[in-house]
Structures are given as structure tokens and as C-alpha cells.
Amino acid sequence: MSAHAAVTTHDAATGGIVTESGFRSTRLPDVKLLMWVFLASDCMFFGSLIGTYLAYHNRSLTGPFPVDVLDIPLTTVSTFVLLMSSFLMVLALHALRNDDIPKFRLWTLGVAVFGSIFLGFQVYEFVHFVNAGLSIHQNLFGTTFFILTGTHGIHVTVGVLWLLSILVASYRRPTSSKDAVYLEIAGLYWHFVDIVWIVIFTVVYLVEFV
Amino acid sequence: MSKEHSHGSVGNYILVALILGVITYVEFAIVEYPQAWLGSTWTLVILVVLSIVKFVMVVMFFMHLKGDDRLYTGFFSSGMLIAVLTFIATIAMFILPRAMNYSNAEMVRAQAAGEGAAHAEAGHSAELDPAVADLIATDGRSRTAAEAADTPRPADRSLTIEAPTAPNDASTYQVDTSTPAQPDAIDTQAAAEDAAEAAAAAEEASAPDEAAVDAAAEAEDVDGADATAAATDEPSADEPSADTAAEAADDTASVAWDEAQGQQVFNANCSACHQANGMGIPGAFPPLANHLSEVHEAGGRELLVQTVLFGLQGQIQVEGMTYNGFMPGWAQLDDSTIANALNHVIVNLGDGAPDDFTPYAPGDIAAHRADGLTPAAVHDIRAGLALD
Numbered sequence: 028m029s030a031h032a033a034v035t036t037h038d039a040a041t042g043g044i045v046t047e048s049g050f051r052s053t054r055l056p057d058v059k060l061l062m063w064v065f066l067a068s069d070c071m072f073f074g075s076l077i078g079t080y081l082a083y084h085n086r087s088l089t090g091p092f093p094v095d096v097l098d099i100p101l102t103t104v105s106t107f108v109l110l111m112s113s114f115l116m117v118l119a120l121h122a123l124r125n126d127d128i129p130k131f132r133l134w135t136l137g138v139a140v141f142g143s144i145f146l147g148f149q150v151y152e153f154v155h156f157v158n159a160g161l162s163i164h165q166n167l168f169g170t171t172f173f174i175l176t177g178t179h180g181i182h183v184t185v186g187v188l189w190l191l192s193i194l195v196a197s198y199r200r201p202t203s204s205k206d207a208v209y210l211e212i213a214g215l216y217w218h219f220v221d222i223v224w225i226v227i228f229t230v231v232y233l234v235e236f237v
Numbered sequence: 238m239s240k241e242h243s244h245g246s247v248g249n250y251i252l253v254a255l256i257l258g259v260i261t262y263v264e265f266a267i268v269e270y271p272q273a274w275l276g277s278t279w280t281l282v283i284l285v286v287l288s289i290v291k292f293v294m295v296v297m298f299f300m301h302l303k304g305d306d307r308l309y310t311g312f313f314s315s316g317m318l319i320a321v322l323t324f325i326a327t328i329a330m331f332i333l334p335r336a337m338n339y340s341n342a343e344m345v346r347a348q349a350a351g352e353g354a355a356h357a358e359a360g361h362s363a364e365l366d367p368a369v370a371d372l373i374a375t376d377g378r379s380r381t382a383a384e385a386a387d388t389p390r391p392a393d394r395s396l397t398i399e400a401p402t403a404p405n406d407a408s409t410y411q412v413d414t415s416t417p418a419q420p421d422a423i424d425t426q427a428a429a430e431d432a433a434e435a436a437a438a439a440e441e442a443s444a445p446d447e448a449a450v451d452a453a454a455e456a457e458d459v460d461g462a463d464a465t466a467a468a469t470d471e472p473s474a475d476e477p478s479a480d481t482a483a484e485a486a487d488d489t490a491s492v493a494w495d496e497a498q499g500q501q502v503f504n505a506n507c508s509a510c511h512q513a514n515g516m517g518i519p520g521a522f523p524p525l526a527n528h529l530s531e532v533h534e535a536g537g538r539e540l541l542v543q544t545v546l547f548g549l550q551g552q553i554q555v556e557g558m559t560y561n562g563f564m565p566g567w568a569q570l571d572d573s574t575i576a577n578a579l580n581h582v583i584v585n586l587g588d589g590a591p592d593d594f595t596p597y598a599p600g601d602i603a604a605h606r607a608d609g610l611t612p613a614a615v616h617d618i619r620a621g622l623a624l625d
Contacts, residue, residue: 053306053308055306055309059309060308060309060312063309064312064316066313066316067313067317068316070313070319071316071319071320073320074319074320074321074324075320075323075324075327077324078323078324078325078326078327078328079327081324081327081328083331088509099269103261103262103265107261107262110257110291111258113254113295113299114253114254114257116299117250117298118247118250121247121250214300215300218295218299219300221295221299222291222292222295222296225288225291225295226288228288229264229284229285229287229288233267233284233288234284236269237268237271237277237280237284
């Protein structure tokens with residue numbers, strides 16, 4: 028959350044920005060561009076994991092099979108919680124941009140709490156699956172399912188920790204709308220985790236019961 | 238720094254969140270309360286479209302990609318594009334070899350029908366009986382699409398599944414043998430196993446002849462008609478099952494083995510990887526047809542038993558291809574079952590058994606049960622053989 032009061036001047040010829048650290052032609056905040064590039068690479072990561080899940084789909088020799096253990100009502104609720112956390116995320120960013128620090132803190136805490144609830148659902152689901160005999164070694168479904176949803180769960184965990192650290196930082200040093208870009212990139216990451224879950228919810232859970 | 242015009246209003250955010258919530262409920266409702274008039278294809282299409290709508294809405298309005306600098310859109314959509322291509326490539330890696338296997342199966346079928354003289358050099362001499370054809374049709378899947386569709390939804394949590402007690406507990410590797418849609422074969426299989434177990438029990442007794450008679454009687458008691466149907470096969474087509482059981486129980490008369498059970502066991506447990514014709518999948522699962530005869534001739538009669546009992550792990554060369562995989566042990570199958578499966582591969586797949594081949598008897602398997610090898614140790618023994 029450090030507020031870099033970067034000395035910037037406009038370069039009239041290119042429309043770019045010259046800072047004390049050199050010339051930039053993109054006119055964009057570096058951290059935000061970096062986050063979008065990271066999210067692009069994370070797309071590829073999840074693309075291959077989801078592809079692998081589908082490639083091994085229906086090829087388990089032994090149960091439990093997806094229809095035996097997946098629970099649509101439960102997962103619908105956790106999906107809804109994650110969607111609403113994204114909603115709180117944009118509210119938090121909106122509040123910070125308007126220098127409404129109390130609301131920014133409230134909504135950011137809300138996002139972290141909703142993310143934790145989602146993780147709670149996932150832990151409950153994993154425990155239930157293992158009790159039903161579906162360990163990561165049990166069959167191809169177990170291996171690909173746990174790797175895919177587990178990787179997503181780790182992303183959510185990182186997001187929760189990141190948001191909490193932003194929240195703590197807001198108490199330790201003065202925070203204002205100038206720092207919005209740092210909350211914004213955390214938000215981009217959070218929304219990305221949400222859209223990955225939108226895909227997983229459809230591909231892994233819903234389609235199984237069609 | 239950021240462009241203020243790309244920021245949405247709170248009202249817009251609430252609207253987007255409402256739409257996202259409604260879509261999620263609609264998805265849930267479509268799946269949980271399926272409508273007959275909405276076919277499964279359309280259900281699938283609707284679900285995919287709805288999830289894409291949600292995806293795009295979050296990206297455009299929550300991540301503000303709509304109205305933000307197009308460089309972000311460029312980077313992100315490039316990543317998405319590569320992700321989709323990776324996804325397609327991953328799926329294709331699995332579909333293409335299987336598609337090629339299908340044509341291979343067609344070739345074998347044509348040859349069995351006497352129409353494939355041009356393909357004679359391919360070396361496939363296996364005849365396709367309906368059970369094998371079914372297995373090829375289901376592509377070794379554990380459940381057919383129809384079966385998967387029939388599975389009741391776990392509406393409540395009443396469904397209980399026993400957790401495996403130990404990693405190598407027999408239940409861990411139990412395979413649903415009803416898959417190839419041949420209901421008759423299930424009864425036959427069960428009866429054959431009963432007969433085999435009775436025979437094995439007889440073998441352990443000190444007075445083989447008397448015990449064999451008992452065992453035979455027991456086998457008939459279990460299910461007289463079915464046991465007869467099961468155990469009567471080419472070698473003893475006109476004999477009642479009692480004789481087959483008695484022969485199996487007698488170590489000296491080890492020539493007789495249950496071809497029907499051998500094929501059944503192989504198709505149920507081995508063909509998912511090694512394929513029903515025993516040709517394997519080049520590069521992934523090594524062929525067994527002909528190769529087992531090679532190993533047998535190279536002094537590997539014991540090794541084959543150990544491989545089935547304890548598995549195999551490590552790099553091997555088979556017919557010029559390198560395989561580096563893992564095969565689990567199948568010690569949970571009983572002695573006569575393993576013997577019949579091995580005999581099925583060596584005698585009935587590929588070019589058939591070598592002239593000096595003596596079919597495995599249950600005792601040959603039992604002799605190695607106590608070896609207690611690891612898959613890697615089996616690999617070391619295999620490396621000691623003079624294989625190419």
C-alpha cells in the first residue's frame with residue numbers, strides 16, 4: 028500500500044509517460060499490466076488442468092464416481108458465496124476510490140470472510156469425499172478432481188491472505204484513493220479466481236448431472 | 238493513474254450481482270429439476286452459454302475490462318486463446334489415439350470376417366466374439382453412457398460407500414465386471430469362480446482325489462445349471478462341471494484350464510490398458526499378445542506370475558517401443574483366476590502359445606504369493622532376462 032508519489036511528466040510526442048525511472052510508453056500502471064499478464068498465464072494453467080480433468084472423465088475403473096459424491100445444492104450455495112464476494116470486492120474498490128475508508132475496510136473484510144466461507148465449503152466437501160472413499164489415489168476422477176479444485180482452493184487462500192494483508196496495512200499507514208491501484212490488482216486476482224470457479228462449477232459439477 | 242471513466246456506479250454493480258445470482262439459480266434449477274421437453278443436448282448448450290455469460294459479465298463489469306485500456310484486453314484474451322488451445326490439445330491427445338484404435342479394431346473385425354486379406358501382414362489373428370466387440374465399443378470404459386445416465390442422483394446423503402480399509406485392500410481394485418453389457422456372462426462368471434474356489438480348496442486338502450469330489454459336489458450345489466454352463470468349454474465340452482473342477486484340483490492334470498473364465502477375467506481387469514486383443518497402446522501400455530510368449534521362452538515363466546501378483550514399475554522395451562509406466566499388482570485375484578488369465582493371453586491372443594508351453598495351474602501362482610516383491614523388484618528380475 029505504499030503511496031509512490033512518482034514524478035511523472037507527459038511526453039507529448041508519444042502520449043507516453045516519463046518517470047524518474049525512465050520512459051514508459053504504455054501510459055498504464057505497471058502493476059496492473061503485470062497482473063493482467065499474470066492472469067493470462069494463469070488462464071493457461073487452469074486451461075490445462077480442466078482439459079486434463081475432461082480427458083480422464085468417465086475413465087475411472089473403480090468408484091466412487093462423480094455422480095456418487097458431487098452435491099449440486101451444496102456447491103450452488105458455495106458458488107453463490109464466491110460470486111457475492113466478487114460483488115463486495117467492487118464495492119470495496121469503489122469506496123476506496125471515493126476515499127470512504129470505513130466502507131473500504133468493511134467490504135474488504137467482507138470479501139475475505141466470504142472467501143473463507145467458500146474455503147470452508149471446500150474443506151467440508153473434501154472431507155466428505157474422503158470419507159466416501161474418494162481419496163486422491165482412489166481413481167482417475169479423484170486425482171484430477173482434487174488437483175483441479177485443490178489448485179483453485181489454493182488460489183482462493185492466497186487471495187484471502189492478500190486481502191487481509193491490505194486490510195492490516197490500511198491501519199498501519201495512511202491509506203487514500205491514491206492507493207486504489209493496489210486494491211484494484213488484488214481485486215482483479217479475486218475476480219479471476221471467481222471466473223475460474225464459474226467454469227469449474229459448470230464443467231465439473233453441473234454437466235455431470237445432465 | 239487510472240481512467241476514471243471506466244469505473245462503474247454502485248447501481249450497476251448491484252444489477253450485475255443480481256443477474257449473476259439469478260443465472261446461478263437458473264443453472265441449479267435446470268440441473269436439479271430436469272425438464273423432459275428440454276433434451277440433454279439443449280440443457281448442455283444452455284449451461285455452457287449461461288456460464289460464458291457469467292464469465293464475460295464478471296470480466297467486463299467487475300474487472301472493468303470494458304472501457305479500460307485495450308492493452309489489458311489484448312493480454313488477457315491472448316492468454317485465454319492459448320488456454321483454449323491447450324485445452325483442445327489436451328483433449329485431442331486422448332481422442333486421436335483412441336480414434337486410431339477404433340480403425341484398428343475395424344481392421345481386425347474385417348479380417349475375422351474373411352474380408353481383410355490385404356491386411357494379413359498386420360498379424361492380428363484374434364477372432365472377435367461379441368463380448369470383445371462390446372469392450373471395443375465401450376472403449377474399456379468402466380461404465381457405458383447408458384449406465385451412467387441410469388445412475389440415480391444422490392438427492393439426499395443416504396448413499397454410503399465403504400472406505401477402503403487399506404491402500405492395497407482387494408476392494409480398492411474391484412472392477413465392475415457387468416460393464417460389457419452381457420448379463421448372461423455375469424452368472425457364468427460367478428459360477429466359474431465358485432467352481433474354481435472349490436477346486437482350490439480341494440487342492441489344499443491332503444487327499445486330493447476325495448477332496449476334489451467334495452469340491453465338485455459343492456460346485457454343483459452352488460448353482461447346478463449355471464455351473465455346468467460355465468465350466469463346460471471347448472476342452473471339455475461334453476463333460477459336466479464336476480470333472481473340470483476335479484481336473485483343476487489335480488496338479489498333475491494341469492493341461493485343462495477354464496478358457497471362458499480366462500477371457501472374462503482378462504477383459505474385465507486387463508483390457509482397459511492392454512486392450513481386449515492384447516495389443517496394448519503403443520507408447521502407453523505394452524502389448525501382451527506374443528510378448529508374453531517371448532518372455533516365457535526367455536525363461537520368464539515365473540516372472541510372468543510375479544508381474545501379475547506384484548505389478549511392474551520402471552522402463553522396459555517391448556517390440557522396439559519404450560514404456561515407462563506402472564502396473565499395479567493383482568494379488569487380490571485368486572490363483573486359478575490369475576492362471577486362467579495368463580493362459581488366455583498366451584494361448585488365445587496373438588500367434589498363440591509356443592509348442593512347449595504348459596498352461597499355468599493354480600499351484601504355479603500359489604507358489605509365488607509369499608515372494609512379497611515390490612513392482613520395482615519385479616522390474617529388476619525382468620532386467621535379468623535375456624530380452625531384446
